[in-house]
Amino acid sequence: MGEAKQIKLQMKKISIEFPGVKALENVDFLTMTGTSHALIGANGAGKSTLMKVLSGAYGHYTGEIYIDDEPVHIRNPKDAKDLGIQIVYQEVDTALVPYLTVGENIMLDYTVNDMGKKQMVSWGQIHKRSKEILEKMNVKVSSKKLVSELTLAEKQMVLIARAISKTCRFLILDEPTAPLSHSETEELFRIVRNLKLENVGVIFISHRLPELFEICDDITVMRDGEFVVQKSIQDMTQNQVVEYMLGRKLGDQFPKIDIQKGETIFETKNFSDGEKVRDIHIHAKKGEIIGIAGLVGAGKTELCKALFGMGKTNSGDVTLHGKKLRLRSPDEAVRQGIALVPEERRKEGVLVTESVTTNITAVNLKNFCTMNTFLNFKKEKNAAREVIQNLGIKTPSENTKVQNLSGGNQQKVAIGKWLMTDAEVYIFDEPTKGVDVGAKKDIFELIFQLAQRGKCIIYASCELSEMIGITDRVYVLYDGMVAKELLTSETNEEEILFYSTGGR
Template sequence: MGEGKPIHLQMKEISIEFPGVKALHQVDFQMTTGTSHALIGANGAGKSTLMKVLSGAYGHYTGSIHIDGEPVQIRNPKDAKDLGIQIVYQEVDTALVPYLTVGENIMLDHTVNDMGKKQIISWKAIHQRSKEILDKMNVKVSSKKLVSELTLAEKQMVLIARAISKTCRFLILDEPTAPLSHAETEELFRIVRNLKLENVGVIFISHRLPELFEICDEITVMRDGEFVVRKSIEDMSQNQVVEYMLGRKLGDQFPTMDIVKGETIFETRGFSDGEKIHDIDMHVKKGEIVGIAGLVGAGKTELCKALFGIGNGHFGEVVLHGKKLRLKSPHAAVKEGIALVPEERRKEGIWVGESVATNLSAVNLKRFSRMNLFLNFRKEREAAHDIIQTLGIKTPGEQVKVQNLSGGNQQKVAIGKWLITDAEVYIFDEPTKGVDVGAKKDIFELILQLAQRGKCVIYASCEMSEMMGITDRMYVLYDGRIAKELQTSHTNEEEILFYSTGGNEA
C-alpha cells in the first residue's frame, strides 16, 4: 500500500505511435496519492493508451514521467511495479490464469519473484496471505477456488487484490465497474475510499459519468489523443464533461425512427440450457427491438449464447419463420440467419491480431471467395471500406490490426461483420459496455436501422436507461427465468429494477 506523505505523479508531453495510428500527442497528466482521478474521453481518445504507458505496457513513447519532481524510467511493467504503479485491465480474463486458484493468482507476482531466491513454495502462506487481503476487501471468495469458476465481478476483485498485495502508490482501474452489479459497484467504491485513506492514488478510466462524479476528486478529459482539460470534479457538470469529450454538444442520446412492426418471426418455447436459464418463452416481431433486462448474473449472457448455439445442450424449441431450428453450434446458428455480438468482444467477438478487413469478412467468406477456394481480396477490401464508412469506424485503413483500435471501434468491428451477412435475428449482449457516449449513439442508430429493415433485434443489457431508450418491449430475467414481460412505453426504471431483484405482484 501507499504510505506516508502525499506523492505527486506527473506525465509530461507523452507521445506514442503505432503502425498507421498516432495514438497520443504531447499529453500531460498529473495527480497525487490519496485522491481518485477520473480519466475519460471518447473511444479513440487515448486514455487507455496513456495508462498503458504509465504501467509499462508500452515503452516506445516520447516525453517524461516524474514522481515527486524526480524523473523516472518506465519502459516495462516491472519498472512500473517497482515504482508502486499497478493496473487492472478491463479484459480481466487476459490477466488471470484460469487453472490456478484465487490465492495463487493474487500472489502470482510474489511467487514468480521468489522462485529465483528459494526452491520451496509455502502454499499455506500463499492462501493465508490471500485470505487476509480478501477479508480486508470484504470479498467473500475462497482463496482455494479455481479462477475459471468465478464470475466476471469476482475476477475483477481478484485482480484488485493482486494489485494491492504489494506496495501500491497508484492503482489504475480500466472500466472497473463494467462487469459489476450495483451492489458490487458500491463494494468497489468502499474499497477505493479505503485505499485513498491509505494514501493510494486511484485512476478511473470509465464511461459511466454518474459513478465518476460519486467517487472521483479530479477529472482529466482527452480527445483524439490529446489533453483537453483537467479540473476538480466539483467544478464540472456531466453535460460539460460530455461536451469536452466530443468537442460539441451531444443532443439526444437515443435516436428515434418510425418503424412498422410485422408478424412474429422468431420465438422460443420452454427454452433452457439445462444449467442457468429455464423455461424461456419469448417472441420477436419483424422490425421489433426486444430487450432482455436484468442485473449481473440474471442469465442474460447465457440466454444470448444459448440462442446462438453455444453450450452443452439445449431444451425446448427455437422457431424462425415457422421452422423449428436445431442450434447445435454457432455454425448452425449462422446458417439459419442468427447473429450474436457477444459481451466479451476481445475474447469472443473479434480477432485482435488480425486486420479490420479480415474481421469484417470472417463470417461470410463465401461472398468473397471464387469457387469456395480463393479469397478475392479486392472484394473483401471494398466491403470492409463500406462498413467502415457506414459505422464510422475510426481507423487509418481496413488493413490496420484491430488491436490498435480503441475499445469502441473494436465493438463497431464486432457489429460490422454481421452487417455483411444480412442475418434475420441480431442478438446484442451488452453492446455498449466500455463504449463512450458518442459511439453509443452510433450503435443505437445502427440497431434502429436494422429494425427498420425488418430484422428481429434482441438487446440484452443491465443498463435500465438503455432498456427504456432503445427497446419496444422487454423480458426481465431473474435467476435464469423470465420474471416479467413489459411494454417499454408503459413501464419505468423503477418497475424494471423491482422485477430484476425478484419482486412480484403478490
C-alpha cells in the same frame, strides 16, 4: 501519528506513436495519492494508452514522468511496480492464469520473483496472505478456487487484490465497473474509498459518468490523443464532460425513429439451456427491438448464447417464420439466420490478432470466394472498406490488426461482420459495455437501421436507461427465468429494477 504525506504524480508532454497512428501528443496529467481521479474521453482518445505508458506497458514514448517533482524512469512494468504503480486492465481474462487458483494469481508476482531466488514456494503462505487480502477487501471467494470457475466480477476483484498485495501508491482501474452488477460496483467503491484512506491514489478510466461523479475527486478529459481539461469534479456537470469529450454539444443519444412492426417471426417456448436459463417464453415481431433486462448473474448472457446454439443441452421450441430451429451449434444458428454480438468482444466477438478486413468478412467467406475455393482479396477489401465507412470505424487502414483499435471500434468491427450476412435475428449482449457516448450513439443508430430493414433485435443489457431508450418491449430476467414482460412506453427504470431484484 499524523496523516500520511500526499505524493504528487506528474506526466509531462507525453507523446507516443504506433505504425500509422499518433496515439498521444504532448499530454500532461497530474494526480495525488489519497484521491480518486477520473480519466475520460471518447474511444480512441488515448486514455488507456496514457495509462499503459504510466504502468510500463509501452516504453517507446517521449516526455517525462515525475513523482514528487523527481524524474522517474518507467520503461517496463517492473519499473512501474517498483515505484508502486499498479494497473488492473479492462480485459480481465488476459491478465489472469485460468488454471491457477485465486491465491496463486493474487501472489503471482511474488511466486515468479521468489522462484528465481530459491526455487521453493510456500503454498501455505501464499494462501494465507491472499486470504488476508481478500478478507480485507470483503471479497468472499476461496483462495483455493480455480480462476476458470470465477465470474467476471470475481476475476476483477482478484486482479485488484493482486495489485494491492504489493506496495501500491497509485492504482489504475481501466473500466473496472463494466462487468459488475450494482451491488458489486458498490463493493468496489467501498474498496476504493478504503484505499484513499490508506493514501493510495486511484485513477479511474470509465465511460459511466454517474459513477465517476459519485466516486472521483478530480477529472481529466482527453480527446484525439490530446489533453483537453483537468478540473475538480465538483466544478463540472455531466453534460459539460460529454461536450469536452466530443468537442461539440451532445444531441439526443437515442434516435427517434418510428419503425413499422410486422407479424411475429421469432418465438421461444419452454426454452432452457440445461444450466442457468429455464422455461423462457419470448417472441419478437418483424422490426421490433425487444430488451432482455436483469442484473449481472440473471442469465442474460446465458440466454443469448443458448439462442446462438451455445447452450449445454438446449430444450424447448425455437421458431423463426413458423419453422422450428435446431440450435445445437453457432454454425447451425448462423445458417438459420441468427447472429450474436457477444459481451466479451475480445474473447468471443473478434479475432484480435487478425486484420479488420479478416474480421469483417470472416462469417461470410463464401461470398468472397471464386468457385468456392479461391479468396478474392480485392472484393474482400472493398467490402471491408464499405463497412468501415458506414460504421465510422476509426482505423488507419482495413489491414490494421483489431487489437490496435480502441474498445468502441473493436465493438463496431464485432457488429460490422454480421452486416455481411443476411441474418433475421440479431442478438446484442451488452453491446455498449466499455464504449463512449459517441460510439454508443453510432451503435444505437445501427440497431435502428437493422430494425427498419425488418430484422428482429434482441438487446440484452443491465443499462436500464438503454432499455428505456431503445426497446419496444422488455423481458426482465431474474434467476434464469422471465420475471415480467413490460411494454417500454408504459414502464420506467424503477419498475424494471424492481422486477430485476426479484420483486413480485
